[in-house]
Amino acid sequence: MSERISDAEHAVMEVLWDEAPLTAQDVAERVAPARGWSANTVKTLLGRLLAKNTIAAEEDGRRYLYRPLVERGDYVEGESRRLIDRLFGGKLTPLVAHLAERDALTDEDIAEIEALLKEIKS
Amino acid sequence: MSERISDAEHAVMEVLWDEAPLTAQDVAERVAPARGWSANTVKTLLGRLLAKNTIAAEEDGRRYLYRPLVERGDYVEGESRRLIDRLFGGKLTPLVAHLAERDALTDEDIAEIEALLKEIKS
DNA sequence: CCCTTTCGATTACAGGCGTAATCGTTACGA
DNA sequence: TCGTAACGATTACGCCTGTAATCGAAAGGG
Numbered sequence A, B: 001m002s003e004r005i006s007d008a009e010h011a012v013m014e015v016l017w018d019e020a021p022l023t024a025q026d027v028a029e030r031v032a033p034a035r036g037w038s039a040n041t042v043k044t045l046l047g048r049l050l051a052k053n054t055i056a057a058e059e060d061g062r063r064y065l066y067r068p069l070v071e072r073g074d075y076v077e078g079e080s081r082r083l084i085d086r087l088f089g090g091k092l093t094p095l096v097a098h099l100a101e102r103d104a105l106t107d108e109d110i111a112e113i114e115a116l117l118k119e120i121k122s
Numbered sequence C: 001c002c003c004t005t006t007c008g009a010t011t012a013c014a015g016g017c018g019t020a021a022t023c024g025t026t027a028c029g030a
Numbered sequence D: 001t002c003g004t005a006a007c008g009a010t011t012a013c014g015c016c017t018g019t020a021a022t023c024g025a026a027a028g029g030g
Helices: A007-018 A024-035 A039-051 A072-088 A092-101 A107-121 B007-018 B024-035 B039-051 B072-088 B092-101 B107-121
Strands: A055-060 A063-068 B055-060 B063-068
Touching: A007 A024, A007 A039, A007 A063, A007 A072, A024 A039, A024 A063, A039 A055, A039 A063, A072 A092, A072 B072, A072 B092, A092 B072, A092 B092, A092 B107, A107 B092, A107 B107, B007 B024, B007 B039, B007 B063, B007 B072, B024 B039, B024 B063, B039 B055, B039 B063, B072 B092
Parallel strands: none
Antiparallel strands: A055 A063, B055 B063
């Protein structure tokens, strides 16, 4: 279905997931500063996302209003799954184990996840 | 330090992490079938990994023996962190929450992670 | 000793990506 | 009305990636 979203494109998507529809300029204002991009760059990215059918453009006078066609949750799940499949045999546990083993988890993280899991079970 | 490892390169690295040192042909035999690659492709990838200082080559007669210079754990942690930073604000909990919410976690997964966390705490 | 196979090294080449600049059109301000 | 600013569209361009083919040297078989 939807083609892969590149890193730079993803930055644009985050803006649109946060707020939509937006004009190209709106997007540029929100994303360009942090990235140091020119407005042209943002327009190129919007064009590519359009071509990939990841966003839609609705005419609004002589400009367009852009909004996402892909949901953030779907994207996030896809990316997460890719990583977990590629590096951890498709299972989440080894990821958690790996981070824990490397002290990349604070006590607080652990407590949070435990609380979360407890809630899920109920 | 080390440059990014591409997807295709990663497949080669997995072979070397599993067993090393290996000749180019060894690597090709182990990785090419699953990927449908020619032996040449594997050699190109080994060359690129060499250039990136991700692997080392030791002469062995008229051929080379390749072995990783980067540890799998470091790579895995880097990639995991990248994803978690990019999509979950750097925290693991939202990743777990996201997968749970999407029913991407089985009861067994949950039990495993709980057991794992309990062990860590002790 | 020569032909063929085998190596690594070099070169290739299209497509994606990051990052724009330029072009053609139109609307708006002076 | 005329120049200019703002838009989207088109074009650019170098680097990375995936995926090899080709080249030159060397080694091994007959």
